Amino acid sequence: xxxxxxxxxxxxxxxxxxxxxxxxxxxVATDQKTVSATLLAKxxxxxxxxxxxxxxxxxxxxKSGVGYDVHELIKAIEDHLGWNNITDAFLVGTxxxxxxxxxxxxxxxxxxxxxxxFDVDPAKTHQTINDVHVLPIDEFSAMAERMKVQxxxxxxxxxxxQAIADKMIQAGICGIWNFAPVKLTVPENVVVxxxxxxxxxxxxxxxxxxxxxxxxxxxxxxxxxxxxxSVPDISAAL
Numbered sequence: 001x002x003x004x005x006x007x008x009x010x011x012x013x014x015x016x017x018x019x020x021x022x023x024x025x026x027x028v029a030t031d032q033k034t035v036s037a038t039l040l041a042k043x044x045x046x047x048x049x050x051x052x053x054x055x056x057x058x059x060x061x062x063k064s065g066v067g068y069d070v071h072e073l074i075k076a077i078e079d080h081l082g083w084n085n086i087t088d089a090f091l092v093g094t095x096x097x098x099x100x101x102x103x104x105x106x107x108x109x110x111x112x113x114x115x116x117x118f119d120v121d122p123a124k125t126h127q128t129i130n131d132v133h134v135l136p137i138d139e140f141s142a143m144a145e146r147m148k149v150q151x152x153x154x155x156x157x158x159x160x161x162q163a164i165a166d167k168m169i170q171a172g173i174c175g176i177w178n179f180a181p182v183k184l185t186v187p188e189n190v191v192v193x194x195x196x197x198x199x200x201x202x203x204x205x206x207x208x209x210x211x212x213x214x215x216x217x218x219x220x221x222x223x224x225x226x227x228x229x230s231v232p233d234i235s236a237a238l
Contacts (some may be wrong), residue, residue: 036068071088097155101155117134
């Protein structure tokens with residue numbers, strides 16, 4: 001896939017990049033200099049060809065019998081994803097989910113820093129949650145304009161999500177990370193990434209059921225291979 005003269009990653013490839021980075025940074029911690037596509041594929045359960053295709057748009061080249069330079073590969077992935085530059089973000093909704101997101105320290109590794117939070121509940125505002133100050137939602141627009149923030153994180157109940165998204169967009173937010181279980185209506189120039197927890201749980205439940213069924217079938221197969229000891233052996237008596 002190309003954008004102008006730049007080759008860009010497909011969405012499936014983008015989704016795999018954090019997993020690659022996690023393994024690569026673990027390798028850095030063990031002072032390993034190179035890594036093969038085969039090793040990465042084995043660690044993540046892919047075929048090596050998938051890894052090579054994922055890395056093909058990146059400005060790195062693997063060497064036959066050696067693999068990829070670990071540090072070059074990390075830099076290439078982070079540059080391509082824009083994770084080498086920290087982007088400020090606002091979060092709206094400081095309930096259980098919002099507070100948990102504020103407490104996650106890994107966002108900055110992925111190029112995002114939550115600098116302010118907002119809530120409609122006066123009891124939750126003008127306090128600090130996990131080192132992030134919480135302001136009334138009425139101050140969102142002024143702060144977004146002042147700080148030139150373009151990313152908004154939505155962690156509010158479904159019934160309030162569209163109204164808050166509209167407020168974000170009016171304030172100049174052009175990217176919304178939506179944790180509310182609802183589809184948002186936004187202009188074409190606004191990007192939305194939905195994180196549906198129910199969808200993830202549904203997939204987990206199905207995988208768990210399939211895993212149980214597979215284990216049960218394996219157990220039945222083992223039983224069918226076991227000799228029937230209940231029938232007495234009378235050959236010695238004949």
